[in-house]
Ligand SMILES: [Zn+2]
């Protein structure tokens with residue numbers, strides 16, 4: 401799964417799918433989604449039928465990893481041949497979730513995931529920046545050890561999307577009175593913001609892990625001690 405830049409949701413993984421599914425989703429229709437085995441690519445019913453995927457017993461094998469290398473290669477070759485002929489497009493996973501949510505509502509079905517429609521997303525980044533400015537003007541946060549931050553303090557605000565809320569992470573504020581002070585500053589800010597869903601987390605300290613993957617260096621949170629979490633959903 402690669403990454404895509406979505407206007408609404410920012411940098412996101414994307415689902416790879418045939419052009420027919422993509423077109424259906426673009427027009428707000430929630431289609432039947434099938435998959436091409438081994439490679440997680442989504443197909444519409446007619447592509448699925450056209451390549452007779454269901455009818456090839458070789459593809460319905462439960463556990464690919466138990467096969468011999470020869471058999472695995474044979475199956476991979478068949479799948480790659482199909483894959484190469486398909487016209488494929490990528491769509492942001494959060495946009496797909498938004499369409500699924502709308503469809504379940506239209507059909508009065510239960511929502512299949514916890515939805516955060518009412519949270520600040522990438523498209524409201526200006527408001528998210530204002531929240532950061534407001535908090536920094538009212539409270540002096542400690543310096544961060546994170547090397548890629550825009551601000552060098554230990555306040556991290558990350559936009560939400562359909563499947564997760566806006567996240568406000570704060571390190572080194574261990575005093576309960578100060579934590580309450582920050583929570584009430586956040587409360588004040590959200591009085592005039594309609595998208596109220598958010599998660600505020602106070603952690604004792606930063607413990608970043610550096611993960612080298614070829615050319616790409618990833619920085620991930622390590623074992624951090626959570627002191628307090630406040631969710632508004
Ligand atoms: Zn198709």
Ligand SMILES: [Zn+2]
Pocket residue numbers: 406407408409410412492493494495496
């Ligand atoms: Zn999106």
